[in-house]
Amino acid sequence: MGPSVAPVIGALLAVTFLSPECRAADPDVKGLQLCGVLRRGMKDYSYHNLTAVPSHLPHDTQYLDISHNPIPRLDADQFFGLSQLCFLKATHCGLREIPSLVFKHTPGLKVLNISHNSLPYIPAISLEKLQVFALDNNLYSSYKIPASFQDMKGLDSLLLGSTAATMVGFQDFDALTNVSLKHLLLGAGTPWRKYDSGSLARINLQEISLHVSFCENFTMLEDLLRDLAETRVRSIQLRSVFPDSCRVTGDPFFKLRTMPFIQRLSIENTWINSSFMEVFLKNVWFSPLRELLFVNITYNEDTPDGFQFPTINSTINLRSVTFNGVNHYQYKYPTFNMSFKAFSELTYLKFSGTGMNILPCGVISTLPSLEMLDLSDNLLSESGFWWFQCSYSSTFPKLQKLSLSRNRFTSLSFISKKMQQMKTLKSLDLSFNSIHLDGACSWPAQLTELSLGNNNLGNTVFNYLSPNFESIDLTKTGITALTQEVLSRFPKLEQLTLSSNNIQVFPEDLIAPTLLRLHVDQNAITSVSREAFAGLPRLQTLIAGNNPYFCSCDMHWFITTLNKSLLPDWPFDYTCSTPPSLSGQSLLEYKTSRLSCEVWLQVVVALPVLTALCTALGVIFCKCDGVWYTRMLWTWIRMKRRGMKRSNLLKNASFSYHAFISYSHQDSDWVDSQLVPSLEGNGFSLCIHERDFVPGEWILDNIINCVESSYKTLFVLSKHFVKSEWCNYELFFAQHRSISTQRDSIVFVLLEPIPADSLPKKFLRLRSLLEQQTYLEWPSDQRKQQVFWASLKSLLHMADKAVVLKDVAHDLLERVPLLTEQTEQF
Secondary structure (H helix, E strand, C coil): CCCCCHHHHHHHHHHHHCCHHHHHHCHHHHHHHHHCCCHHHEEECCCCCCCCCCCCCCCCCCEEECCCCCCCECCHHHHCCCCCCCEEECCCCCCCECCCCCCCCCCCCCEEECCCCCCCCCCCCCCCCCCEEEEEEECCCCCCCCHHHHHCCCCCEEEEEECCCCEECCCCCHHHCCCEEEEEEECCCCCCCEECCCCCCCCEEEEEEECCCCCCCHHHHHHHHHHHHHCCCCEEEEECCCCCCCCCCCCCCHHHHHCCCCCEEEEEEEEEEHHHHHHHHHHHHCCCCCEEEEEEEEEECCCCCCEECCCCCCCCCCCEEEEEEEEECCCCCCCEECCHHHHCCCCEEEEECCCCCCCCHHHHHCCCCCCEEECCCCCCCHHHHCCCCCCCCCCCCCCCEEECCCCCCCEHHHHHHHHHHCCCCCEEECCCCCCECCCCCCCCCCCCEEECCCCCCCHHHHHHCCCCCCEEECCCCCCCCCCHHHHCCCCCCCEEECCCCCCCCCCCCCCCCCCCEEECCCCCCCCCCHHHHCCCCCCCEEECCCCCEECCHHHHHHHHCCCHHHCCCCCCCCEEEECHHHCCCEHHHCCCCHHHHCHHHHHHHHHHHHHHHHHHHHHHHHHCCHHHHHHHHHHHHHHHHHHHHCHHHHHCCCECEEEEEECCHHHHHHHHHHHHHHHHCCCCCEEEHHHHCCCCCCHHHHHHHHHHCEEEEEEEECCCHHHCHHHHHHHHHHHHHHHHHCCCCEEEEECCCCCHHHCCHHHHHHHHHHHHCCEEECCCCHHHHHHHHHHHHHHHHCCCCCECCHHHHHHHHHHHHHHHHHHHHC
């Protein structure tokens, strides 16, 4: 079974959805951000039943997950060649031994997660580039940090925790004295028996997470808070600090008042009763804390009157309060009796996952500085948020952001009208409700941001939105198309989120001059054209990953030319869907040349190549006498075609000779020695003026008779020919005969080259004929002479059936007088 990257993808996607407090503590999330891992560099071998690190891993492996395999030991040889390894995760492997030099072949390792194993000691490794080291939930009995850690100057997050480690010694963290840690996690959820005061006071630390129970040993918590004050820690996260059966006594958080640098306190996964809340809140009141969080707590009223908090004549420093996940121990609404006037400077308030179905009127009227209110993940509806017994004359005078996500709201038109009461509201989140498009909407002019994600609304939702909106979130709302007509309705739009819809086309005609951020990830888009960006001049961010891209030349510009600073999710979320051979491959790894995709570049490259090729072929053609052979072939082809066209004409015609030979007497040697023997020796009948002219007749009459009695007139051209007067006459009559009979009866045999411009003026007709007629050229090469005779014979063979042999004609002429005499005798 091969490695899978699906779990890794899920971990990376979780970065978007995790709350800030969770992201700070999760080494996997932070590690993926640090390494910027590419898909091709990810190897996930978790749950593969391995007993060792897989061999023959690619040298470009950046991320390796071997979790949930029975691997008791790691050896250096197993990582040979993995110099690019940045992230190693080996959790739940039962690891018991890690040598000090195990990572000598991986000097670039930045993230090492070996939590949830059986290590009996903290391994003495040293990696200069290591930034995140997770060692929590192992079996070491001491928090003593090895001296090798002092060389890890870049260490940013260190997670330590063991159920067997119940004491913290004074010198346990000496190796971290010169290391500037941003975040330290200590504990595995079990109580500590001892904490030496001053153990944490000497290290540089910004944030600490304590997964330790301090029940019945609150002095230890006080000592720890005192040490943290000296480290100038700014953020404290307490997880499971009080178990369900714990009874809090005394004032363990009194030291909060003397911690001048503390800004943030988060209490998570714990039990809190009303009596503790009264004491705790007094310390918070007088502390520098500006942010207080209660995450996943169970609240119990152990006092008969519930939570009672007296009025204190001083303003609290808190600016942000979060209740995220509150379970009620009793079957009744909890009682809170306190004045919220002291929270006049509170700017952020979150009640999420509390089961709230009616918004208390007092909160609405007494928080004059509140700018952000998060009421997500409750049971609120229109009637619960706008409770009929409450007065809304001065509703949230400074509220700018309101989140009603994950509730039970339904009517968009009703909500839009009620928003008119909130004069300063700029942002509204209605995602994950059951919103219906039930009528015309009337949005206040100052409202510029709206989120309607995860409501089934469809393409018509744009008709119910305000042209004043600058940010619109329509994630997973059933939208199938994005058009210019839609965008033109929002002239101020700066951010548009259309993730997780079914948009198939990224339009080329989009014009949105104000748009800064566009999200079209997780749709059905197959390509993005260059022209689509022409109308988006101010675009700064484009999220377009997780689409079924077609890897072809249409995406070449996107891969090579587009400024990747526009794509925060590049290249991890961009993969090929088609063709099937490239399915799952990262667009970054898709290789295609510019030459294969740019037509103009292909022409530029092909033109000189074709020119050079044609030139080379032309040279070869000329060197091998290709011109001469081509002329012979063309003469033969034309003869064949014309012979077929004139076949009917030849059936009714008869000639005395195959050809009349016209030549200069100075060329008679060639005619007598070459032409006549070669043709008459093969059965052709020739008419030659020296032999066949009738004595006593005019020369012109002989010429005319011979031309008309011959199937062809064959002119032997040479420099002597053009000087002959009689040859000019013969050419004249032959040319006129060719015109009158509408057939090619002239054949030129060129004994030597005759430039057309060298012909006398009386041979202007010959010059024209030579430019139009195909002629046979007498070659000096003996091999070519065979081709010459074959072509000439083919021209004359077509008249075989029409030629009346001269001997037969003479015999008939001699018998005619005898027949006449015999007739007269009778």
